[in-house]
Amino acid sequence: VAPDPVIPSNDAALVDGLSGSTLPVADRGLQYGDGLFETIAVLDGRPCLWDRHLARLREGCERLGLPAPDPDVLVAEAQSLAAGCARAVLKVIVTRGDGGRGYRPPIPAQPRRILQLGQWPAYPDAWRTEGVRVRWCATRLGHQPRLAGLKHLNRLEQVLARAEWDDAAVPEGLMLDLDGDVVSGTQSNLFVLRRGTVITPPLDRCGIAGVARAVALETLRTAGLAVRVARLARDEVSGADALFLTSALIGCWPVRELDGEPFDPRALPPRLAAGIVAGVFGP
């Protein structure tokens, strides 16, 4: 079992539009994590949720004071890499490029685009229907409102959290923030069903605002469910009627077990879970 997506190999990559697998060591993405990324599902040559990924990337560039890449250039590069791929993962990284004096960004910055095509993660199909086992992480997320919600390149907290366990049958861990509020999985957003209401944590202090999370919120609201964005204590998750996870690569996974506690993977009606999956991967 190889549950997580492999970091794209260097086989198929474009750096500023040129085929290549390296970048200058002076790049601020390496030096400071000064940049953003998107992890995009490719199905039948099509980058899924492209407009949402692009919008999040553009918002991230605005918040970091980074010129956003030309969307026409980006889509052309993405399509050239994805063409002919039945299933793959497209990773798009935008850094502030080279230069600057220490932390001080160069003005104007010349951002660098890095697109990598990697293999599709071998998640068992059953995880979508039978649910997944998850665990609590000990590593907590610190608050940083200036960066909250963004998919930026400063991801050591997630690396430390994901290093806590080595069990291919447990594909995800849930993270608390330093206040003890529940935020998300290490690579997915979390939804909780409690007494008929679906709740997902706000991402105004930490966490990443997943594009699949937005799809799930819209799908559930359209279906007439009561949906709230609200802070969740740990015992509100443990005592919930159902838990499920979303991401652009997993679509929607119900949770069937959290650190030994069982959950009903069908308490979220399967047609709703399927609706989220269709929203994430559909045309």
Next chain:
Amino acid sequence: VAPDPVIPSNDAALVDGLSGSTLPVADRGLQYGDGLFETIAVLDGRPCLWDRHLARLREGCERLGLPAPDPDVLVAEAQSLAAGCARAVLKVIVTRGDGGRGYRPPIPAQPRRILQLGQWPAYPDAWRTEGVRVRWCATRLGHQPRLAGLKHLNRLEQVLARAEWDDAAVPEGLMLDLDGDVVSGTQSNLFVLRRGTVITPPLDRCGIAGVARAVALETLRTAGLAVRVARLARDEVSGADALFLTSALIGCWPVRELDGEPFDPRALPPRLAAGIVAGVFGP
């Protein structure tokens, strides 16, 4: 005036011991900021405070679960780059290398070493004797005890803070944390003199434990001063008798003005400031 060190160019760099200016885009230093760095002053071909830099790097590797580079290899590479340089900046980056599945680190990791030699920052000599002008940053540091003190590659907070102003006569800004406690400069540690006692903030929740900070603490204690590591409120800094900054590149700068408020750059006895500078750059 070019106050900050330029990010080392690619002219003189070693990647895993080989002369080169690029690294694979798959490197986790780029992908996640999964690594550490040291910024080392080189004087007359000698990397200053080498043992302290190496010890901090080793501690950082331990805390990130990263195999530390062989110190003999590292010193040989550093010396080969620094040989013959009158004044330069040596930057050492250690990343977790390529691979892994998503955030999950590869086991075992094969860390990558990147050494870059860059030009010495053109700080005016007068800043050591006459002091510098500094400002308050609006960007605040979030708490993350798991990473606090480390010189890791997740530095977006410092980038955002340093992007707040563009005035070559103001080389540094002071940063508060989200609780409003004073932590440090964007690229230096802060010391405050109040009623005969020197105080510097603890770095257990955020900030970087500078090697020059350690030199300063030892120098001041050896000189018989009362020295404390303690949290500082903003008005304890504004109302202090003296402020000074330390780093491996600046040595020691007294502050002469903080957002318009004057400070006496000689309230820290010049022989003590000179002692810190000698400790940072001396043999």
